[in-house]
Amino acid sequence: MKNTSNIILFILWSFLCLAFFSLDLILGSVHISLSEIREIFSGAAEDTGLWHIIYNFRLPKAITALLTGSALAVSGLYMQTLFQNPLAGPYVLGISSGASLGVALLLMGSAFLPVVLVSNAWAQVGAAILGSLLVLILVLGVSSRVNDTVSLLIVGMMFGSIAGSVVNVLQSVSNADSLKLFVMWSMGSLSSVTWQFLNVMAPIIIICLILSLFLPKKLNALLLGERYATGLGVSISGIKIIVIILCCLLAGTATAFTGPIAFIGMAVPHIVRGMFRTSDHRIVLPACIIVGASLLSLCDIISQMPWTDSVLPINSVSSLIGAPIILWVIFKNKHLHG
Amino acid sequence: MEAEVILNTRKLDIGYDKTYIAKNLALSLYAGEMVCLIGPNGSGKSTLIRTLVGLQDPLGGKIEIKNKKLNKISLSDKSKLISWVLTDNMPTSSLRVCEIVEMGRFPYTNWFGKLSKKDKSIIDNAIEAVHLTHKKDYRYSSLSDGEKQRTMIAKALAQDTPIIFLDEPTSHLDLPNTIDIMQLLQSLAKKTKKAILLSTHELELTLQVADKIWMMTSGKLKTGLPEDLILNGDLQKTFGTERFRFDESTGGFRMNYPVYKEVSIHGDKSIYYYWTERALQRNGYKIVENSPLRINISGDGKWNLYLNTHHHEFYTIENLLFTMNEWESKFLSE
The missing domain is CATH 3.40.50.800 (Anticodon-binding domain)
Incomplete structure (x- = not known):
């Protein structure tokens, strides 16, 4: 923490994060007042209908929003540093599509797999992580040959659409039951995450985020380019492997339960660099965790369309917020290099 | 008084795959001297530098730094012995000058990169040595080519290694900036007792500032004081062509014009x-x-x-x- 303005920003975002989390609990199609919330959490209103809504529905959803937001933001930051490309991110480079492919293979290949494996939360996460790892390694391989921003994005989109096509093929050849399972997942939102899933998702993401906090110094060295980083005593292959694994664990796990969420991973690091006015990972990385969590909570609040009966897909809300930020990045690219 | 040998090579062969660029090199770098590596394009200057810093394996022979074999030194120990400045691969970074120079302290700080008082004063001194104190909070991408190069030199200084290698540090610079960098490096070598090796195409300037010259030409490397290389005709042999010649009396090049x-x-x-x-x-x-x-x-x-x-x-x-x-x-x- 270099100066007081950064500390103020951290405190401000922590408050925002807390505020959005609380609002996420309070707001929704069923109106619940603050006093009722207090009753529920003090244990006075146990086993009522409202208690069920809060405890089994809104609380896991709000926690999922925090975790997924942080996970996507940090994996986006990793990718931007790794590729030295300001427009990299899990969604844009097809990592999320890779995770979808993994889950699709699992759910629709269920004819060949034991049922226990298919409905298992761990299996779903594993499939998503392997899928995203596959795409990331492919994109990384190509990126060593094409070294400009735009080509890399096109390559990412291509891999993304290949993964998407494979998913379509799978859909048309799979049986009705497994198709239903997959369609349910692909429309999935933060609300589809139950406590059972959260028990798997939360430990993975939290451990990865904690491990991330040990990396800023080496990530900073990577900003100088690989040869300079080597000169500073950083083992490039070592840090790359760690970053790739963490990146896939974070993006894959987040996607495994919520479905693809666009642009959060790419946009949050830019918001953070713009606000904190630095590229130093010692500040940017923890800030990404807080800002990512806040922003996805906000998206979730908007997607619930409080005081109405309809619900928007979270993916659309995050695109509406994220895409303009990306456009702004492209226009103002000068100062926002990784 | 004999100066301390910091780096030396024995029977060193360099090149790519099985193509040898130079064979059987016996080289020594001494503390406090600035050595300029010169030679025509494609003579293998960059290959030699990459081999000496360990970014590329030698095809034979050995390199010793402070009497330890280079390939036996761990990456983190090496970062306290050698630092380098490269021309290619310049990062297009939004980092600030002070943040880049700070990275020079990387090998000495803890996992979080916390700087001690001593680290901070080393960083400030490094920035001052390259005359960039007034620009320490500027973004790297907003600097001129000369300032960018000076920033990377400051980073190398902050790394505080006994040897600094620079691969064509002046190739993108205009003449005043080139002279500035050359003089800066020369005085740093003297003041800080570092061994500085740089490759360059600025032959005339090199002859004035270099303590010693390593001259690469068709698989051989000749070393010596600039003056000796001029007097024994090696410079003329390496760089003279039909169209121009090296003028021994002025230390510059003269065109050979057709006379009619x-x-x-x-x-x-x-x-x-x-x-x-x-x-x-x-x-x-x-x-x-x-x-x-x-x-x-x-x-x-x-x-x-x-x-x-x-x-x-x-x-x-x-x-x-x-x-x-x-x-x-x-x-x-x-």
Whole structure:
């Protein structure tokens, strides 16, 4: 923490994060007042209908929003540093599509797999992580040959659409039951995450985020380019492997339960660099965790369309917020290099 | 007093795959000296530097730094012995100058990169040494090429290693910036007792500032003081061609112009004489003892041109040459 303005920003975002989390609990199609919330959490209103809504529905959803937001933001930051490309991110480079492919293979290949494996939360996460790892390694391989921003994005989109096509093929050849399972997942939102899933998702993401906090110094060295980083005593292959694994664990796990969420991973690091006015990972990385969590909570609040009966897909809300930020990045690219 | 040997190589062979670029090199770098590595394009300067810093494996022989074999030194120990500045691969970064220089302390700080008071003063000194104190909070991408290069040199200084390698640090720079960097490196070598090796194409400048020269040419490497390499003719052999030659008396290059006209010059050997001679040579004149075309140079900036009975006085070389051409076609061309 270099100066007081950064500390103020951290405190401000922590408050925002807390505020959005609380609002996420309070707001929704069923109106619940603050006093009722207090009753529920003090244990006075146990086993009522409202208690069920809060405890089994809104609380896991709000926690999922925090975790997924942080996970996507940090994996986006990793990718931007790794590729030295300001427009990299899990969604844009097809990592999320890779995770979808993994889950699709699992759910629709269920004819060949034991049922226990298919409905298992761990299996779903594993499939998503392997899928995203596959795409990331492919994109990384190509990126060593094409070294400009735009080509890399096109390559990412291509891999993304290949993964998407494979998913379509799978859909048309799979049986009705497994198709239903997959369609349910692909429309999935933060609300589809139950406590059972959260028990798997939360430990993975939290451990990865904690491990991330040990990396800023080496990530900073990577900003100088690989040869300079080597000169500073950083083992490039070592840090790359760690970053790739963490990146896939974070993006894959987040996607495994919520479905693809666009642009959060790419946009949050830019918001953070713009606000904190630095590229130093010692500040940017923890800030990404807080800002990512806040922003996805906000998206979730908007997607619930409080005081109405309809619900928007979270993916659309995050695109509406994220895409303009990306456009702004492209226009103002000068100062926002990784 | 013998200076300390920091790096030496024995029977070193360098190259790619199985293509040897140079063989059997025995080199030594001493503390406090600035060595310039020169040689024509493609002679293997970058390969040598990459091999010496360990970014590329040698094809044979060994490299020792402070009496330890280079390939036995761990990456983190090496980062306290060698630092480098590269031309290629310049990061297009939004980092600030002070943040980049701070990274030089990377090998000495804890996992979070916390800087001690000593680290901070080393960083400030490094930035001051390259005259960038007024720009320490500027973004790297907003700097000029010379300032970018100086930032990376400051990073290398902050790394506080006994050896600094620089691969063509002046190749994108204009002449004033080039001179600035060269002088800076030379004084740093003296002041900080570091061994500094840089590759460069700035031959004339190199001869003035280098403590020692490593000259690569067709698989061989000659080392020595700049003056010795001039006197024994090695420089002329390496860099001279049909079109230009190395002038041993001035330490610069002279073009070999085609000669088809003759003129004789009279006058004292002043700067007027020198520059008139240069202009005449460029225009294809050979200076001879007795030519019907004569120029008389007086030291006060006047030129008198004589041909048979014709005579004219000039105040610039441009007018002199113009009339010489005229007379040439009028009176001498048959």
